[in-house]
Amino acid sequence: MTTDTVANGAKGVSVGLPGAPQAPQKQTSDFRLTLIRLKFWLKSPSPYLNILGLAGFLLFWYLTTEVLKLPLFEKLPGPTATLDEWLSHDPMFGISFFTLEYYQHIGISIWRVFQAFALATMLGVPIGLFMGWKKTFKDYTFPLLEVLRPIPMLAWVPLSILMWPGREASIVFLTFLGSFFATVLNTLLGVESIDECYFRAAASLGASEKQIFSKVIVPGALPFIFTGLQISMGYAWFSLVAGEMLAGEFGLGYLIWNSYTLVQYPVIIIAMITLGVIGSLSSLIIRLVGDKLMQWKVREAAQ
Amino acid sequence: MNTAGFETADEKSRGAINIRNVTKVYDPDGACVLAVDNCSMDISAGEFCVVVGPSGCGKTTLLNAIAGFHGISGGEIYLDGELLCTSERMPKPGSDRIVVFQNGALFPWFTVLENVTFGPVMQGVMAKKDAEDKALHMMGQMGLQGISMNYPSEISSGMRRRVEIARALMNNPRVLLLDEPFRAMDALTKTVVHQFLLNVYDEYKTTIFFITHDLDEAIFLGSKVYIMTTRPATIKKILEVTIPRPRDFRILASPEYQRLRDECISAVHEEAVKAFKAGEREM
Numbered sequence: 212m213t214t215d216t217v218a219n220g221a222k223g224v225s226v227g228l229p230g231a232p233q234a235p236q237k238q239t240s241d242f243r244l245t246l247i248r249l250k251f252w253l254k255s256p257s258p259y260l261n262i263l264g265l266a267g268f269l270l271f272w273y274l275t276t277e278v279l280k281l282p283l284f285e286k287l288p289g290p291t292a293t294l295d296e297w298l299s300h301d302p303m304f305g306i307s308f309f310t311l312e313y314y315q316h317i318g319i320s321i322w323r324v325f326q327a328f329a330l331a332t333m334l335g336v337p338i339g340l341f342m343g344w345k346k347t348f349k350d351y352t353f354p355l356l357e358v359l360r361p362i363p364m365l366a367w368v369p370l371s372i373l374m375w376p377g378r379e380a381s382i383v384f385l386t387f388l389g390s391f392f393a394t395v396l397n398t399l400l401g402v403e404s405i406d407e408c409y410f411r412a413a414a415s416l417g418a419s420e421k422q423i424f425s426k427v428i429v430p431g432a433l434p435f436i437f438t439g440l441q442i443s444m445g446y447a448w449f450s451l452v453a454g455e456m457l458a459g460e461f462g463l464g465y466l467i468w469n470s471y472t473l474v475q476y477p478v479i480i481i482a483m484i485t486l487g488v489i490g491s492l493s494s495l496i497i498r499l500v501g502d503k504l505m506q507w508k509v510r511e512a513a514q
Numbered sequence: 515m516n517t518a519g520f521e522t523a524d525e526k527s528r529g530a531i532n533i534r535n536v537t538k539v540y541d542p543d544g545a546c547v548l549a550v551d552n553c554s555m556d557i558s559a560g561e562f563c564v565v566v567g568p569s570g571c572g573k574t575t576l577l578n579a580i581a582g583f584h585g586i587s588g589g590e591i592y593l594d595g596e597l598l599c600t601s602e603r604m605p606k607p608g609s610d611r612i613v614v615f616q617n618g619a620l621f622p623w624f625t626v627l628e629n630v631t632f633g634p635v636m637q638g639v640m641a642k643k644d645a646e647d648k649a650l651h652m653m654g655q656m657g658l659q660g661i662s663m664n665y666p667s668e669i670s671s672g673m674r675r676r677v678e679i680a681r682a683l684m685n686n687p688r689v690l691l692l693d694e695p696f697r698a699m700d701a702l703t704k705t706v707v708h709q710f711l712l713n714v715y716d717e718y719k720t721t722i723f724f725i726t727h728d729l730d731e732a733i734f735l736g737s738k739v740y741i742m743t744t745r746p747a748t749i750k751k752i753l754e755v756t757i758p759r760p761r762d763f764r765i766l767a768s769p770e771y772q773r774l775r776d777e778c779i780s781a782v783h784e785e786a787v788k789a790f791k792a793g794e795r796e797m
Binding site: 406408409411412413414415416417418419422426427430431433505506507510511 | 581582583606607608609611612613615617619621622623624625632633636637665667668681682685
């Protein structure tokens with residue numbers, strides 16, 4: 212019994228006594244909570260290890276390419292060469308922080324991913340929810356999904372070029388396909404992960420079919436949906452680069468391939484790192500939106 | 515409403531359940547399993563009925579039939595004299611028969627207050643504001659102040675179960691169906707929720723259909739304890755718990771309690787041994 216109370220105490224919950232008024236649970240403001248967490252994080256070894264890990268990689272890159280010039284690495288641009296180009300006001304190959312072209316490539320890639328991802332989410336989430344809600348609909352669609360989903364994006368390239376007029380539409384279509392299937396599948400899994408007892412409880416409390424959809428299925432599937440959106444965002448960038456390499460005229464994927472053919476190697480690295488950073492940021496944005504929509508999840512994790 | 519000789523006039527004494535010769539056959543992968551065999555029970559309005567029996571004996575089958583989650587294979591169940599289910603007719607789940615589940619089913623994505631007001635707001639019988647006022651008032655009476663804006667994950671398991679009972683009572687159900695609601699709790703928390711449920715029952719006098727395999731819990735809470743046989747389930751013995759209400763933990767030491775407990779144990783033990791021999795899980 213003592214261990215039980217200790218265990219409960221450690222989790223920050225208390226067992227109320229009958230009749231005794233419950234002390235209102237203190238709500239810490241989000242901002243203060245963030246500050247407290249930041250303080251703890253800075254006191255932990257994590258941030259320093261993070262930096263150390265990154266620095267270690269940079270050192271490895273520098274040594275292998277620029278100092279030792281090892282056989283496998285000798286053709287690759289090193290970190291100083293890349294950084295020189297990146298920070299140059301007058302870059303040798305036309306791409307740096309100070310050229311408009313750099314931002315044009317970034318802008319067009321982001322715009323393509325945005326269109327494709329928005330479309331995939333707007334179609335994929337409702338379809339996934341509906342598949343989980345109505346068994347008949349799932350019976351119709353699930354085998355199709357399972358056959359189409361494993362087809363690698365690159366296999367869609369010829370069809371996509373045949374189908375759509377112009378490069379732009381076919382690149383967006385490829386990007387859309389990449390993220391669509393992941394969204395549908397995760398949304399469906401999200402609905403199926405909801406414990407049967409919530410459906411029963413809602414029905415028992417007099418909720419209608421439609422209310423069960425909006426009050427149980429949608430919020431219940433939301434954690435999976437957002438995990439799915441993060442995965443699908445990754446797929447979107449993956450497919451985008453593949454599409455741009457094959458059919459693009461602009462965009463970071465095109466820039467990488469074009470720089471390769473033109474022997475402008477530092478630009479490849481610049482575009483690659485840019486893709487990495489933008490990819491992480493887009494994933495972060497999804498997570499933040501998810502946290503905003505799912506306060507209950509955030510607070511559950513805080514327990 | 516067809517009352518056909520059953521008393522339903524008094525608001526406080528609704529929820530009489532008559533289970534007549536109910537049979538349930540499960541048919542998973544071809545092997546017919548008789549879960550409930552010709553089981554009859556008469557639960558009067560406002561009764562605190564506790565059903566005890568070995569695990570997997572078919573207690574939950576009866577509860578699910580009343581709640582409208584599963585059909586039955588034979589017999590009838592009446593609620594306040596009206597036919598509720600037969601082998602042909604399965605009732606829809608509804609707010610007159612609310613279930614409190616074994617593992618708890620508060621919606622984790624809603625706050626405590628949103629959970630408690632869920633029933634009346636969904637059914638459209640109350641404006642949101644009115645439902646909130648009623649919920650806050652009710653939770654205040656039940657010792658659940660100060661948690662209305664918390665999410666279920668932020669409160670203790672004992673508190674969650676009490677909130678769930680409050681959520682059910684908001685609908686003024688005819689019968690409250692509790693399916694081993696305190697099973698996963700530690701002994702200390704259990705004493706708290708037991709007292710809570712007793713107080714709630716004394717206050718609301720709602721008919722309660724309570725499933726458990728904890729004999730102490732059964733005698734401590736119930737007005738009548740129905741002991742079921744191992745599968746196929748049928749009623750083996752009915753125990754009248756004559757200990758007066760309001761009750762508290764002190765009755766646990768009374769001779770009357772000891773007598774009932776002995777009687778209960780000897781009846782249940784036989785079934786437990788049978789169940790054990792039949793390869794069921796232990797009690």
